Amino acid sequence: xxxxxxxxxxxxxxxxxxxxxxxxxxxxxxxxxxxxxxxxxxxxxxxxxxxxxxxxxxxxxxxxxxxxxxxxxxxxxxxxxxxxxxxxxxxxxxxxxxxxxxxxxxxxxxxxxxxxxxxxxxxxxxxx
Numbered sequence: 794x795x796x797x798x799x800x801x802x803x804x805x806x807x808x809x810x811x812x813x814x815x816x817x818x819x820x821x822x823x824x825x826x827x828x829x830x831x832x833x834x835x836x837x838x839x840x841x842x843x844x845x846x847x848x849x850x851x852x853x854x855x856x857x858x859x860x861x862x863x864x865x866x867x868x869x870x871x872x873x874x875x876x877x878x879x880x881x882x883x884x885x886x887x888x889x890x891x892x893x894x895x896x897x898x899x900x901x902x903x904x905x906x907x908x909x910x911x912x913x914x915x916x917x918x919x920x921x
Contacts (some may be wrong), residue, residue: 849888852917866896
């Protein structure tokens, strides 16, 4: 599978409070070897749902300011703790099958929240 044949569905949810997980108004976007960037402020969480349409090894690359951001990557088919990333830049590589769903969440570190510093990030997803 090449980057050009990468097909994943990206569901972008609005910024949610850190304790809320409801996703009533999601928008879907089909990506082809693309990236997205964003910012988190005010103790909120920015979450992305990625639904895998093709089986393969997926590489999630994340760049953010280490002091201001934290990231969690969870796979719905695995009943394990989500991968927590506290050092950037970072890569997370995982084998996925069609139908798997990942939740990638970005949030401020406690220090950034207290000092009102934005968590700015860049996320890219590709196949390996």
